Amino acid sequence: MRVLVSTYESVAPDLDEEEREALAALARAGTAMRTSYALDHYGQDGVRITLRQYCTQEGEERWAVVYEGPESTEVTDSADRAEADAAYEDEVRSMVEYGGDAPAWTESDVPGVPIAAYRVVVERQIEGAWDREEVATHLGQTLRVGAHEVDGDDVTDLTKAAAVIARTLAAAQRGDNHDALLSEAVGEPTLTDVVGVFRVTVTWVGEDGEATFTASHAVPEERPTAQQIEEYRRRLTQIAQDQEREFAGHSEETGRL
Incomplete structure (x- = not known):
């Protein structure tokens, strides 16, 4: 698999940065063929791994594995669909085997992967x-x-x-x-x-x-209670007065400069 974008891995040395970014953009916009995702405890995407089919500007058909996580992202691709499928499944399974903060997959099409209970x-x-x-x-x-x-x-x-x-x-x-x-x-x-x-x-x-x-x-x-409301009102008033004094002092200093 050719590494186009990665937070941790070395990228493909035979492509310059502009070429890698252009291919990664095409890959991310490609057709989703397979996907696995895990929601975090806020109900938002925690980790999403997608196998996408796309074409280069020269018309070459390629398959990309796009990993999107809270702290990292990675896009790898291949001209071989079988290689890309294997890489996709390995990536999904590795998240489970890693343990620790690994996701409980909400949905996955990889056989044998545990789904969130x-x-x-x-x-x-x-x-x-x-x-x-x-x-x-x-x-x-x-x-x-x-x-x-x-x-x-x-x-x-x-x-x-x-x-x-x-x-x-x-x-x-x-x-x-x-x-x-x-x-x-x-x-x-x-x-x-x-x-x-x-x-x-x-x-x-x-x-x-x-x-x-x-x-x-x-x-x-x-x-x-009425007493709590009055105390809160006094506290807000005190904060406002302190801020006014601080602002006035800052203005005087600025005027002397």
Whole structure:
């Protein structure tokens, strides 16, 4: 396989940089023949490996393996479809064999590659309406949803997994709701939504099919007291005054220069 672009590997020495970039652009825009991808715990592409067919500017048909990850990218190609197929499958399998931060594939057409066992959908109730928030996939027993890790010991019983995640997210949201209500009370823009309920659906994908469990958990309501609102208002006023003094001092220094 010829290396056109790589974060870590040496690129093809017989091509100059302009030629490699042009071929890599054609390869990335080529027709997808095979693909494997893994979603991260935010529901976004974590790793995607694609076998693409493309033609060079001279009309030569080639096949490229395009790797796209969070910290690296690589494009390799070959005039031999069989060689490219083998390279694609080796790349997908190597991500599993590597372990550690290797992805649990959400979808893959490589035989024998383990697919993520857990699929998690999180929805939030905001002002009475449901908002689908995240989709996550996981291979092991420890679940992560967004920035929140759920202890694997709590979810070995799949019937409890959805409830555990919903409870974890609701507890983490409690402080955010309180801060948003404080900002709202003093007329400041809110940085987060006030969430009333989390609804979580966990699907277990196994050899015998799928099993789905859904649970909801309300976010404990903690409305700020009048005293908390007044203290928050005073704190904002103090911050604004400090910033004004700092700006005035900076302006005086600038004027003396």
